Amino acid sequence: MPESPQFLVGRLTSEGEKMSAFFEALSPEQWRQTVYTEGAEWTIRSVLAHFVMAERGFLKLFDNILGGGPGVSEDFSIDRYNARQQEKTQDMTPAELLQAYRDVRAEIIAWVSQRSEADLQLQGRHAAMGLTTLLEMVKMIYLHNQMHLRDIKKATQRISE
Numbered sequence: 001m002p003e004s005p006q007f008l009v010g011r012l013t014s015e016g017e018k019m020s021a022f023f024e025a026l027s028p029e030q031w032r033q034t035v036y037t038e039g040a041e042w043t044i045r046s047v048l049a050h051f052v053m054a055e056r057g058f059l060k061l062f063d064n065i066l067g068g069g070p071g072v073s074e075d076f077s078i079d080r081y082n083a084r085q086q087e088k089t090q091d092m093t094p095a096e097l098l099q100a101y102r103d104v105r106a107e108i109i110a111w112v113s114q115r116s117e118a119d120l121q122l123q124g125r126h127a128a129m130g131l132t133t134l135l136e137m138v139k140m141i142y143l144h145n146q147m148h149l150r151d152i153k154k155a156t157q158r159i160s161e
Helices: 005-024 044-066 078-089 094-113 134-160
Strands: 034-036 123-126 130-133
Touching (some): 005 044, 005 094, 044 123
C-alpha cells in the first residue's frame, strides 16, 4: 500500500524538513510579510504559528478518533479555532515558533509511526473534510502546509516584482 504508515512518515519527515529549511532562511523583514488579508491579516509568522497549532490540534483529534471518539464536533468553527490559536502564539518569536513546529512535527511523525494500517482506516469528523479516515487526515497535514507555502511564495513574489 503506497500510503502505509511508513510512507506517511517519509512524506511528513521530508515535507517537515523542507518547511523548516524554508522558514529558517527567512530574514526578519520577511517574517512580517503579509500573506493573507481576508479576515484577520496573516503574515508569514502567522502562517507558521498556524502550522504549529493545527498540528497540535491534529494530535488531539487523532487520539480522540483512535480512542473511539467522533472527532471534532459538528459545530466546530475553523475560523474561531484559528483566531484563538493565533492569540495563544502572539508572543512567540519566529525562532520559538520554528522550534515548536519541529517539535510538534516530530510528535506527529512518532504518532503515525506507531499506527497500523487498520488504525489509519478509523473514521472521524474533520473540521474541513467532514467524515473521513485518519489516513486522509494525516495526508492533509502535509498537503495543507504545501498549500500555505505556495501562498507565501506568491505573496513574497508580489513584493519583489
